[in-house]
Amino acid sequence: MTAIRLGLIGAGAVGVLHADAAAGTPGVRVTAVCDIVAETASRVAGPLNAAVFTDHRELIASGLVDAVVVNTPHALHTDIVTDAAAAGLHVLVEKPMATRSEDCVVMERACADAGVVLFVGHIQHFLPSTAAAKAALDAGAVGSVLAVHDWRGTDYRPGSRPAWFFDPAVSGGGVFINIGTHCVDRLLWLTGRRPVAVTAKAVHRGELLVETDVLARLELEDGAVGHITVTSTQLPARDEMTVIGERGTIRVARGSGAVLHPDDGSAPVVLADESADDVPTAFLDQLAAFAAAVRGEQPPVIPAAYGRHVVEAVESVYASCATGERVLVPDWAEVPVG
Numbered sequence: 001m002t003a004i005r006l007g008l009i010g011a012g013a014v015g016v017l018h019a020d021a022a023a024g025t026p027g028v029r030v031t032a033v034c035d036i037v038a039e040t041a042s043r044v045a046g047p048l049n050a051a052v053f054t055d056h057r058e059l060i061a062s063g064l065v066d067a068v069v070v071n072t073p074h075a076l077h078t079d080i081v082t083d084a085a086a087a088g089l090h091v092l093v094e095k096p097m098a099t100r101s102e103d104c105v106v107m108e109r110a111c112a113d114a115g116v117v118l119f120v121g122h123i124q125h126f127l128p129s130t131a132a133a134k135a136a137l138d139a140g141a142v143g144s145v146l147a148v149h150d151w152r153g154t155d156y157r158p159g160s161r162p163a164w165f166f167d168p169a170v171s172g173g174g175v176f177i178n179i180g181t182h183c184v185d186r187l188l189w190l191t192g193r194r195p196v197a198v199t200a201k202a203v204h205r206g207e208l209l210v211e212t213d214v215l216a217r218l219e220l221e222d223g224a225v226g227h228i229t230v231t232s233t234q235l236p237a238r239d240e241m242t243v244i245g246e247r248g249t250i251r252v253a254r255g256s257g258a259v260l261h262p263d264d265g266s267a268p269v270v271l272a273d274e275s276a277d278d279v280p281t282a283f284l285d286q287l288a289a290f291a292a293a294v295r296g297e298q299p300p301v302i303p304a305a306y307g308r309h310v311v312e313a314v315e316s317v318y319a320s321c322a323t324g325e326r327v328l329v330p331d332w333a334e335v336p337v338g
Helices: 013-023 038-048 056-061 074-086 101-112 130-136 174-193 278-294 304-323
Strands: 004-008 029-036 050-051 067-070 090-092 118-121 145-155 194-202 215-220 226-231 238-245 249-254 257-262 269-272
Touching: 004 056, 013 038, 013 278, 029 038, 038 101, 038 304, 056 067, 056 074, 056 249, 074 090, 074 101, 101 118, 101 304, 118 249, 118 257, 118 278, 118 304, 130 174, 130 238, 130 257, 130 269, 130 278, 145 215, 174 194, 174 215, 174 226, 174 238, 174 304, 194 304, 215 304, 238 269, 257 278
Parallel strands: 004 029, 004 067, 029 050, 067 090, 090 118, 145 226
Antiparallel strands: 145 238, 194 215, 215 226, 238 249, 249 257, 257 269
């Protein structure tokens, strides 16, 4: 394949990060940009000399692209991905993969039947700090993982983000499906264990139709447990994960990177310093991995089945919030595709 011609479907803030990543990725160029707001699409497309569309179906049918990045409101992912697959286009779909696990299955099957790549954009896998923590855990730096605590604090009031985030029919939920999905992803990825059961509590503040705060306890196989706290408060923003192992603790935090604290009393070990370029670098690395999968050089680093498992865990959190009961998470049995 010559240079991969990439279409961006959704040209908001994350779409800009994908566009910037493409500009820095050899063998990839953005040839088309779609957004329901023509001015937004034109703003991204202009510097790239890319075509502008306001309907994803027109972009897909244009013959201008080999692959697409789907960066739209969550509930729109399924139709766009299946339309792209039907046209033989490879897909990188932003997280969460969908708002329902059954929609994830539809997307998996459509892409498998079409023989195209479906890559899920869980950016945590490419951030230097979380990647360094993963490497240390896989190397046995703290022994077996016993417990994890992840706390994300953000502003989730109206006006803090586009209005669709507060419409459950489009977003699939509130702060948890948007921000908490990152926490679920890095819990499952860093520990390498599947969740077995969930107990969770949601808080709804003001007149919003979506939750603003969630506290969730995820029981993992082999007895480990993960606590996820996602809040919307007037406190300073927070993004901190602590992984407690048999022989030490790893702390990953925005502002300080990743640090290993051994239990033997030796000095802490800096696994990765944080840089202002961490997020752009992560999008560069993610797009390079997607391009490698499109070229057939390697399987998708984050395959569709994994994206579905994250959505299944998020669904279980919401189910527990709704009932107040402990909810079992579906087994990770593979769903037949094709």
